[in-house]
Amino acid sequence: MPKxxxxxxxxxxxxxxxxxxxxxxxxxxxxxxxxxxxxxKNFLTxxxxxxxxSSLTDAITLIAxxxxxxxxxxxxxxxxxxxxxxxxxxxxxxxxTHRNYDDSIPLSEQQITTPHFHRFNENGLLxxxxxxxxxxxxxxxxxxxxxxxxIHFCHESNIRLNDDDFPGISIMPGTFQFETENNDPxxxxxxx
Numbered sequence: 001m002p003k004x005x006x007x008x009x010x011x012x013x014x015x016x017x018x019x020x021x022x023x024x025x026x027x028x029x030x031x032x033x034x035x036x037x038x039x040x041k042n043f044l045t046x047x048x049x050x051x052x053x054s055s056l057t058d059a060i061t062l063i064a065x066x067x068x069x070x071x072x073x074x075x076x077x078x079x080x081x082x083x084x085x086x087x088x089x090x091x092x093x094x095x096x097t098h099r100n101y102d103d104s105i106p107l108s109e110q111q112i113t114t115p116h117f118h119r120f121n122e123n124g125l126l127x128x129x130x131x132x133x134x135x136x137x138x139x140x141x142x143x144x145x146x147x148x149x150x151i152h153f154c155h156e157s158n159i160r161l162n163d164d165d166f167p168g169i170s171i172m173p174g175t176f177q178f179e180t181e182n183n184d185p186x187x188x189x190x191x192x
Contacts, residue, residue, distance in 0.1 A: 001159060058080050072093060076149075115149075
């Protein structure tokens with residue numbers, strides 16, 4: 001991931017901080033992931049879920065995406081288009097290890113593996129980080145379950161359903177769910 005500065009967030013960092021840390025509410029008890037993602041057919045996504053901030057009136061949406069062939073590969077995003085087209089907060093359960101290009105972080109700590117969260121620093125630079133739960137091996141394994149991880153995402157982004165509850169996740173409701181494996185059936189077979 002190259003070093004990219006999002007100037008809209010850098011220039012409105014106080015608004016960004018309020019947006020991220022302030023209490024937010026979601027009103028859908030279940031987020032249904034049912035549609036092929038328009039620009040990447042390898043992922044399913046939900047219709048945007050509206051999120052209301054406790055003190056701001058800007059439109060905020062919650063987006064959930066899951067890989068078609070691996071339900072442990074998912075992400076959650078929060079977007080506020082009045083701030084930036086780029087999601088302002090994100091969680092990635094899987095994907096490539098990358099580097100945080102921030103000189104204030106020691107080089108030995110700039111490599112970040114998944115799962116991790118993304119937020120912006122005061123310079124408008126996207127920074128990946130892990131919470132204590134993601135650093136704990138047992139909790140990290142439990143958070144491979146999208147239904148548990150959405151709760152962790154909501155905690156980290158200060159989102160609640162009603163008073164102190166959290167939305168659930170449903171992937172392709174009304175369909176049979178089968179585990180898929182990416183095993184090569186021809187592995188080890190000599191065709192000579």
